[in-house]
Amino acid sequence: MQKVVRFLLVLALVLPTAVLASSEGHNDHDVDHDTKDLTPEEEAERKAEREKNHRKHYVIHHTQDSHDFGLFTNETEGKHYGFPLPVILWDDGIHFFMSSKFGHGHKTASSNGKYFKLDYNNGKVYQADAEGHFLKKKVWDKELKEFVSERVEVLDFSITKNVLVTMLMVVLMFFLFRSIARSYKNGLAPTGAAKFFEPIIIYVRDEIARPNIGEKHYKKYMVYLLTVFFFIWFLNLSGMTPLGINVTGNIAFTAALALMTYLITTFTGKKDYWMHIFWMPGVPWPMKIVLAPIELLGTIIKPFALMIRLYANMLAGHIVLGMLILAAYGFSNYFASGAFIGLTFFMNIIELLVALLQAYIFTMLTALYFGAAAEEHDHEHAAAH
Amino acid sequence: MGLLEEFSIGLFFWQSVLFLALLFLLRKFAWKPILDSVNEREQKISDSLELAEKTKEEMESLKASNENLLKEARAERDAMIKDAKETASRMVAEAKDKAKEEGNKMLASAKDSINAEKAAAISELKTQVAAFSIEIAEKVVRGELSSADKQKALADKLVEDINMN
Amino acid sequence: MEIPTIVGAGLVVIGVGIGIGRIGGSAMEAIARQPEATNKIQTAMLIAAALIEGIGFAALFAA
Numbered sequence: 001m002q003k004v005v006r007f008l009l010v011l012a013l014v015l016p017t018a019v020l021a022s023s024e025g026h027n028d029h030d031v032d033h034d035t036k037d038l039t040p041e042e043e044a045e046r047k048a049e050r051e052k053n054h055r056k057h058y059v060i061h062h063t064q065d066s067h068d069f070g071l072f073t074n075e076t077e078g079k080h081y082g083f084p085l086p087v088i089l090w091d092d093g094i095h096f097f098m099s100s101k102f103g104h105g106h107k108t109a110s111s112n113g114k115y116f117k118l119d120y121n122n123g124k125v126y127q128a129d130a131e132g133h134f135l136k137k138k139v140w141d142k143e144l145k146e147f148v149s150e151r152v153e154v155l156d157f158s159i160t161k162n163v164l165v166t167m168l169m170v171v172l173m174f175f176l177f178r179s180i181a182r183s184y185k186n187g188l189a190p191t192g193a194a195k196f197f198e199p200i201i202i203y204v205r206d207e208i209a210r211p212n213i214g215e216k217h218y219k220k221y222m223v224y225l226l227t228v229f230f231f232i233w234f235l236n237l238s239g240m241t242p243l244g245i246n247v248t249g250n251i252a253f254t255a256a257l258a259l260m261t262y263l264i265t266t267f268t269g270k271k272d273y274w275m276h277i278f279w280m281p282g283v284p285w286p287m288k289i290v291l292a293p294i295e296l297l298g299t300i301i302k303p304f305a306l307m308i309r310l311y312a313n314m315l316a317g318h319i320v321l322g323m324l325i326l327a328a329y330g331f332s333n334y335f336a337s338g339a340f341i342g343l344t345f346f347m348n349i350i351e352l353l354v355a356l357l358q359a360y361i362f363t364m365l366t367a368l369y370f371g372a373a374a375e376e377h378d379h380e381h382a383a384a385h
Numbered sequence: 386m387g388l389l390e391e392f393s394i395g396l397f398f399w400q401s402v403l404f405l406a407l408l409f410l411l412r413k414f415a416w417k418p419i420l421d422s423v424n425e426r427e428q429k430i431s432d433s434l435e436l437a438e439k440t441k442e443e444m445e446s447l448k449a450s451n452e453n454l455l456k457e458a459r460a461e462r463d464a465m466i467k468d469a470k471e472t473a474s475r476m477v478a479e480a481k482d483k484a485k486e487e488g489n490k491m492l493a494s495a496k497d498s499i500n501a502e503k504a505a506a507i508s509e510l511k512t513q514v515a516a517f518s519i520e521i522a523e524k525v526v527r528g529e530l531s532s533a534d535k536q537k538a539l540a541d542k543l544v545e546d547i548n549m550n
Numbered sequence: 551m552e553i554p555t556i557v558g559a560g561l562v563v564i565g566v567g568i569g570i571g572r573i574g575g576s577a578m579e580a581i582a583r584q585p586e587a588t589n590k591i592q593t594a595m596l597i598a599a600a601l602i603e604g605i606g607f608a609a610l611f612a613a
Contacts (some may be wrong), residue, residue: 017447064391065393065396088395122391124393155395156393156394156395157395157398157399159399160393160396160399161396161399162396163396163399163400163403163455166403167401167403168400170403170406170407172412172413173407173411173444174407174410174411177411177414177415177416177419178414178415180415180419181414181415181416181417181418181419182418183421184418184422189426193394194419198423200420201405201419201420201423201424205420222416223408223411223412223416223419224408225414226411226416227404227407227408227411227412227416231404232406243466250391250396251391251392252392252393252394252400253396253400255392255397256400256401257400257404259401260401260404260405328393329483335435
């Protein structure tokens with residue numbers, strides 16, 4: 001059993017390389033329009049530049065959410081392999097169809113008399129007309145100080161790849177932890193999966209919740225902390241699979257979690273918490289007036305930093321991994337490629353650690369904020385008087 | 386790649402819904418029972434430990450009381466031995482005293498009898514000496530008293546002697 | 551001449567790097583001095599590093 005797990009682990013680490021390799025072989029079908037009046041040097045430079053941009057775009061695209069579940073792409077033939085996902089749009093009524101209608105941005109999807117087109121580059125859906133042109137609207141641009149035309153975005157509630165993965169993860173976590181909970185009915189000693197997860201649960205309780213929130217109040221936050229910890233960790237790990245999933249490296253996901261933390265902190269805040277924001281005890285009154293807006297801003301900045309931290313860490317990890325994998329194919333020298341594959345392997349292990357670390361830090365800081373909200377500062381008042 | 390540009394309201398909506406669903410599902414079906422049973426077990430373990438500690442303490446006190454008992458017994462034994470020894474020595478002393486007394490008594494009675502014997506002997510000696518004296522005196526007197534003058538002179542002399550004595 | 555924002559971001563990232571490096575180094579020293587306080591030191595280190603890191607991200611996204 002252990003051997004199988006170890007084998008799967010190694011496979012999971014190596015596979016991203018293989019999968020991205022199968023979708024490699026890019027770029028040659030890009031047709032140049034204005035090469036004829038360029039000198040050979042300029043042409044070479046442009047080609048290199050284009051190549052660079054293409055690679056950058058290729059990697060970034062793999063970190064983005066998408067409307068279909070792509071397994072791999074054969075770029076030489078321009079074919080995508082995978083399966084379509086349901087698209088749900090709101091544009092004067094609900095529109096429901098499968099994402100295969102978009103044809104990866106090449107086709108215009110029609111639904112209930114409206115036309116929609118997908119921009120494959122940023123994964124967003126825009127209104128279009130029957131001929132497949134994007135509809136434009138005039139928008140005031142603050143920086144240019146003039147009206148610019150912009151494509152009209154549609155409210156998009158599609159079951160995208162990230163939503164699907166999250167749904168699967170919710171189901172997986174539900175069954176996993178329910179089975180663990182049930183295993184305790186047979187006896188108090190942990191068995192099976194509980195043997196692995198119980199120490200982690202106890203760690204979250206004893207090392208994260210208790211010291212940061214305090215013995216008195218930690219119990220009511222345990223459910224949220226445990227859920228957040230395992231949710232982030234599992235989704236981080238799902239990003240380590242070769243399917244190119246990047247849920248936690250998506251700003252919408254981290255924003256949802258950070259908002260939850262903010263709401264819980266705000267609504268469970270005790271009198272002392274608000275007092276420390278609006279009327280900081282122990283400082284002279286002019287300072288209190290200065291501190292109040294800063295503290296108030298701090299309550300928003302804290303969850304914002306939570307959001308950005310998780311997002312940036314996971315996104316950066318994926319981009320670095322993607323770049324390294326691409327770099328392994330950028331060399332004709334076998335040794336250089338081999339070195340980059342080794343480096344990718346190493347980075348994968350680091351990312352595995354980061355997956356846990358980021359879940360830990362998110363939970364830890366959340367617990368810290370909850371602790372500030374729930375705490376009753378007897379000691380500080382004593383010090384202030 | 387601006388933050389706002391990438392932000393998708395739909396994804397945000399779905400993530401929030403899914404997360405809340407997970408939160409409530411896990412709270413009901415997982416965390417509550419898991420934390421409860423973990424707490425229960427910890428309670429059990431700490432109770433058992435406490436019990437063990439208590440038992441150990443009891444054992445210790447039992448051991449201590451045993452030791453006390455043993456000590457007492459030993460002291461009692463020692464006292465008994467000491468008592469016996471004392472009694473024995475007292476008896477010996479008493480016996481000695483008695484013997485001494487008896488001896489003394491015997492000695493005294495012996496002395497008394499010796500004295501009595503001695504007195505008797507002396508008195509006998511005295512009587513015998515007196516008898517001898519009388520005999521001698523008779524013989525002397527017979528010689529002396531062969532004439533009347535001599536008888537008279539002797540009588541006078543005797544009387545004088547006796548008076549002088 | 552205008553300095554590109556990315557240069558500023560780079561400077562901030564250098565600062566953040568130095569800051570986190572110092573936190574890590576100090577934490578190592580502290581752990582070496584007091585191995586029994588490892589847990590507390592690690593927690594404090596991670597929190598401080600995370601806060602500084604936040605500044606770095608803010609700079610990166612501003613650029």
